[in-house]
Amino acid sequence: MTVNAVRRTVSVIVPCRNEADHIEAFCRSVAGQQVPAGWQLQVLIADGLSDDGTRKKLQAFCRRDPRFVMIDNPGRIVSCGLNRCIEQAAGEFIVRLDVHTVYAPDYVAQCLATWQATGADNVGGPWKAEGQPGTAGVVQRAVAAAFQSKLVAGGALSRDLIHNGWVDTVYLGAWPKATFERFGGFDETLVRNQDDEHNLRIHKGGGKVWQSASIRSTYFPRAHKMDVFxxxxxxxxxxxxxxxxxxxxxALRHLIPGLFVGGLALLYGLSLLAGLAVSWMPVGPARDVAVWLMLGSSLLLVAGLLAYGAAVWWISGRIAREAGAELKPHLPAVIAAYHWGYGLGSLRGWWDALVKGRPDPSFGRLTRGAAAQR
Structure with missing residues (x-):
């Protein structure tokens, strides 16, 4: 029996779509991943029917390195791509990677070591964001600095670069294949948050998720404020x-942006309705109540906006002192893009989930770079 015949396999799974500018560099970095003695690497990349040249480049790389296999993902979204990879994974351990992240050379090895040490159903590292250096990348650096701030992220442990321990979710994830046999794959009705949903399912089913600071990677976020929004x-x-x-x-932090934006919208609506009532009601007690309602809701709305603006300005200053003063002019808009984007999205999501009973397909479009405009 040969040495290769007794090797254990770790399968790397990657969803991608329209990544022509990045896919070759990504594949080269994965090809250089260190794996422990006795293990071999399998890399499954699910392409969501890219139309920008990604498929041609990916096919060429797969021909050069037989460890790499391209899989068609006609569903086009991340959850579908992950499931197509899992179905074909030969490994007893599965590691998810993302094209827009750079990984330490021992990323896969550390995932394996952490799983073997903890017995967790899912392991992963902290979510570290960085922007490109220099003046051209100042907005992306501001996006990354705000992303990393506990004050912006609501204290999420996944952004804590030194945390080791049990958590509710981790960045990307790495699982023994038995996890998917026990808890199922990713929910293909979800365009986003499929990883959070899967981790919640693990927790509710009695499983555990572990974050290790030794599992190191660097994520490059959106470089434009509207893309972040x-x-x-x-x-x-x-x-x-x-x-x-x-x-x-x-987690409670997932509710706060929607409640904040919804509260402000409610105050705005009350002030408008009360103002309309005042304009047509005759003088009397009822009109007096409408006046007080209009004034009260308007004052609370202004106070809420001023308080939020002051908090954002203060947080921007805190972040800029650590990440660079040149970021401060961009940070308020970046932070607002995070909070208001999430909050407005949550309100629309609740309407579609509870009232319409189905998601809007427009919320499945790509949001990075030129693809966001398609």
């Missing part, structure tokens, strides 16, 4: 569908 509007939109499915939120 669109991205987080999608994240917010799909979260109510996860909550409806499970009857609970994975």
């Amino acid at each position: 669109r991205q987080y509007r999608q994240y917010g939109y799909w979260k109510p569908f996860v909550m409806k499915k499970h009857g609970q939120a994975a």
Whole structure:
């Protein structure tokens, strides 16, 4: 029996779509991943029917390196791509990677070691964001700095670069194949938040998720403020569908942006309705009540907006002192894009989940770069 015949396999799974500018560099980086002695690498990349040249480049790389296999993903979204890869994974351990992330050379090895040490049903590392250096990347650096801030992210442990321990979710994820046999694959009705939903399912089923600071990677976020807004509007939109499915939120922080934006919208609506009532009601007690309602709701609305603006300005200053003063002019808009995008998306998501009973297909579009405009 040869040495290769007794090797154990770790399968890397990757969803992608329209990544012609990045796919070759990504594949080269994965090909250089270190794996422990006795293990071999299998790389399954599910392409969502790309139309920008990604498929041609990916097919060429697969011909050069037989460890790489391209899989068609006619569903085009991440959850479908992940499931198509899992179906064909030969490994007893499965590691998910993303094209827009750079990985430490021992990323896969550390995932394996953490799983073997903890016995967790899912393991992963912290979500570290960085922007490209230099003046040209100043907005992306501001996006990354705000992303990393606990004050912006609501204290999410997945953004804590030194945390080791049990968590509700991790960035990307790595699983023994038995996890999918026990808890199922990813929900293909979800365009976003499929990883959060899967982790919630693991927790509700008695499983555990572990985050290790030794599993290191760097994510490059959106480089434009409107792309960030669109991205987080999608994240917010799909979260109510996860909550409806499970009857609970994975974490309280997921509810706050929607409640904040919804509260301000309610105050604005009350002030308008009260103003209309004042304009046609005759003088009397009822009109006096409408006046007080108009004034009260208007004052609370202005106070809420001023308080939020002051908090964002203060947080921007805190972040800029650590990440660079040149980021401060961009940080307020970036932070608002995160919060308002998520909040507005959540409100629309609750309407579609509870009233319409189905998602809007427009919330499945790509949000990165030129693809966001398609």
